[in-house]
Amino acid sequence: MEPRSLNPGRESQTREPGSALLSASNLRVTYGPVVAVDDLNLEVSEGSVVGLIGPNGAGKTTAIDALTGYHPLTAGRVLFKGAEITKMRPYRRARAGLGRTFQSVELFDDLTVEENLQVAADHLGIGRALGDLFLPIRGRSREGVEWALSLCDLGDVADRMPKELSAGQRKLAGVARALAQRPRLVLLDEPAAGLDTDESVELGKRLRTMPEAGVSVLIVDHDMSLVLGICDEIHVLDFGKSIAHGTPAQIRDNDDVISAYLGGERVGHVG
């Protein structure tokens, strides 16, 4: 029932430099005096699903913001596809294949679901967009849009406005928009928040298939069974610091994690 079987036993220890798609070293992010992320090292290798978990306020969203260029780093550097992107602006990172979603969804309210995906898939420079106004570009690729729509099962609501969707569908539309760009790596900030259990399981299955489609995943979520179920490896943050790192099995049994994050409770009943 769980796609865990797909886990090829890719241990974090076996990284070879070439296979790291995203690698962040010594990230430090501050909000004034508050240190939101402290000396975080994170690596996502090609074809993997990596989890980033931690209690509320641990710095997960801040880490995503830092990786995608939404918040400046106080220290540290970020490599993507082997090139340094530490100073790159967010839209350039997106075009380079680093997609992301937002915790609060943030769809474009004045565009239909399909247009939301299309605008992400277009990736036209201003020059070509201007040219298109006077001489329409024929046969633009809709591949990414169709793929993302079907992957997130949004085909039926493609023509709706975001306002008309349910909370779960909006969340999925946010994920679909990030996928429509055909990114190499997508950072998902709580994609399962607001979904019911069935929807969440369904989403997990779909996310697990993404590496086959060439998309690696970094997922932040509070749904333990989802994260433990689909990830190859997991990082645990607390107060901005990484307190544990390993396979789901290791994380589940890690005492630090249990005390810091779960307040002593056993981790979800998975597998």
Place this chain on the structure above:
Amino acid sequence: MSSYTLFLLLGLGSGAIYAVLALGLVLKYRSAGVVDFGHSATAMFIAYVYLFLRENGTVQLPWTILPHEFTLTGSEMGTAPAMILALIYAAVMGLIMYVLIYRPLRHATPLARICASVGVMLYLQAVAVLNFGSQPKSTPNILPNSPLQVAGITVPVDRLWLAGLVVVLAAALWAVYRFTRFGLATRAAAENEEGAAVIGLSADRIAAVNWVIATVIAGLAGILIAPIATIQPASYTLFIVPALAVALVARFQSFAIAAAAGLALGMLQSEVTKVVSVLSWLPQEGLPQALPFLVIVIGMTLLAKRMASRGEIVVQRNPSLGRPSRPYATTAMCFAIGTLALVATHGSLRFALISSFIWICLSLSLVVLTGYVGQVSLAQMAFAGISAFCLTHIADQLGIGFPFSMILASLAAVPLGLIVGLPALRLRGVNLAVVTIAAALVLDSLVFNWTWFTGGLGGTKVGNPNLLGWDLGVAHGSDYPRVIFGIFTLAVVCGVGLLVARLRGAPAGRMMIAVRSNERAAAAAGINVGRTKLFAFGLSSWIAGLGGVLFAYAQQTVSPPTFETFSSLTLVAIAFVAGVGRIGGAVFAGIMMASTGLFVSFLDREFSIGKYQLVVAGLLLTITAIKQPDGVAANPPPPLVAAWRWLNGKLSSGPLNSHRPVAESER
């Protein structure tokens, strides 16, 4: 040397006015979150109230047509009682304006608030012109002005008094808002409206009181400047521009900075006047007016941090967008209807129709900018003017033939559009509006005052558009206005309309709408937000430039007044009221609302009420901003919808709804 000092001191006069007006603006923003474009118009009106009380003891009411004057004493009044009565009048007027206009707008978008206050400004100015005339009026001195000799120069004592007053007022305001309970309450409410409500302070009542205080201060400014500047509706109302610039420097927060910056701006302007008179190689016209704004535009753009936002509960809502469903068929139909209308009309009405076409074009430039990408520009008519004057040079002096001269001239507006758009990369909402109006003023006073470029007051003649020997001009012998010129204009406007309609569904349009909806998410979708905004500014100024070129051909002589700053404000106003998110709105603005357009000209001819156009437009603008922020075209009146559907049925086989709401109302 001493004359330089004298000019500095003289500048304290206008500086004091900027400062006092800016203090009121800061107060209004801090307490009610409104940047009030009608602030100086209010000051102007109170000045007239004072003037008439003093001269013949009559009270002037802020409307026209209805009785608007009643006699209080029937004879001349002393300065002090007239002033006190005028200030009481100001307090009442401030309260009424707050309750009727700004209170309902407390949770509206910044653009809606700006438009409402622009409406107030247009309204008060138009009423003043109708009731009091546009001739300047002078009043006797209020402040002591006995000549005083210091170190060989005659010191203008009244200016010193004014400056002193500014300092006292700023200090008093600072102390009140720093130390009194009321001041603390105001600050609490500004920081967190909800929080203030929870601890039992009515944010509403606090804002009302502040609004009254600000209006009284504005009235005081209006009265005190009268002896120095002479009262005149338009020039008085335009004090809003420097005042806004000063308030912007103070980030709409600091009384002290507002006071200092106001005085400094006045002195700088005055000093530039002196310098220009000495250095004859400098542009003699307009530089004193333009330079401070130039400095402000550049400074604000480079140094801008965001204006401190208030902790208010705002329902962020942009004007809704239309969705043209069959752009080509709709354009063809509009072209057909337009041609029929041109043939059916003649004389002044046909000319009004052609003017309407041009106003549609200008409004379309705002559909792109404000509708699609959510940016504000109060400089659109300046872009149009640049293109119009460039046309005269390109066609007549460079001898470039017709279609190319028109294209080049319209493109001439693009670089300016991009420059004015640059601040949009850092500023938004109100800040951007202020910077663009300052930019418009720079163009207005520097470029449009440049005799070589514009041909001075008389303007410059433009030759007819002539396509390979085929005269498309507006006049030929006694034939005026010609149908062929109308069709030419219509074709250009239809082309622009088609472009804007197609933009809605094209990649470029989607990028713009994404940027307008959510800049963060747009960047995550790989969109270069800054470049998209600039693209919209460029496209929009090009469309405005086309409008300007068409104006030039229609009027045959291009002269600066057509393109003054007020026209830009009016354009934004009517485009917003009509519905800035849809092409139908631009059409409505051009046909029904433009002062030289079809509907108003028709009313003027039949009932001679054209002169009330600005009054009505101002009133409508304010009401629409409150009641219907999507504009008239978003919810068109039922008879219009019915007529449109009937036409669709007649002229095409399929459904031809150009706008979604029409489709919705069919359900």
